[in-house]
Amino acid sequence: MIAPGIIYLDTSAVASVLFREPAGEAMGAVLRECELEGAEVASSQILRVELHRAALRNALQAGKDDYNRDSVERALASITLYEINHRVLDTAISLRPYLGSLDSIHVATAMMLGPAVVRFASLDLAQCEVASVNGLETIPTPGW
Numbered sequence: 001m002i003a004p005g006i007i008y009l010d011t012s013a014v015a016s017v018l019f020r021e022p023a024g025e026a027m028g029a030v031l032r033e034c035e036l037e038g039a040e041v042a043s044s045q046i047l048r049v050e051l052h053r054a055a056l057r058n059a060l061q062a063g064k065d066d067y068n069r070d071s072v073e074r075a076l077a078s079i080t081l082y083e084i085n086h087r088v089l090d091t092a093i094s095l096r097p098y099l100g101s102l103d104s105i106h107v108a109t110a111m112m113l114g115p116a117v118v119r120f121a122s123l124d125l126a127q128c129e130v131a132s133v134n135g136l137e138t139i140p141t142p143g144w
Contacts, residue, residue, distance in 0.1 A: 005118035006042045007034045008110035008136075009079065010103070011050040012123035014043070018051065018075045019058060023123055030121065030139055039118065042080040044088075044109040046102055051076065088112050095130065103127045110136055 007030075016024035017031065034041055051072050059067035084105060091108035092101070099107065103122075107130055110117050120136040122128050128138040
């Protein structure tokens, strides 16, 4: 059971469901449980850019010229997207241990939401480790 509050998703968690990746089934089950428990599902505004770019990459790799923008926007519609402000950027800059830029923005955004964030979901083990070191509870993902 997931306590009501905020479940923060990074791009890998959302993409796994949207693009039907191997871990997507388990992540989808977590998201359905969140919905049933009344938890808010949240992410950073950067998710919008990352999901659209990933969808385009997947389409191009499949030999297509374009992708279904509507399916990406439908997925985003169920997620509260928080703005990237100076406080998020300052936190991302100073975050330790080391993490890449966009992953740092995701962790910093979740941290700025405060104690309302009850879980942080990512398929990136390093990102989850940094989130955990910085006080966020992470959702275990398949293959850990």
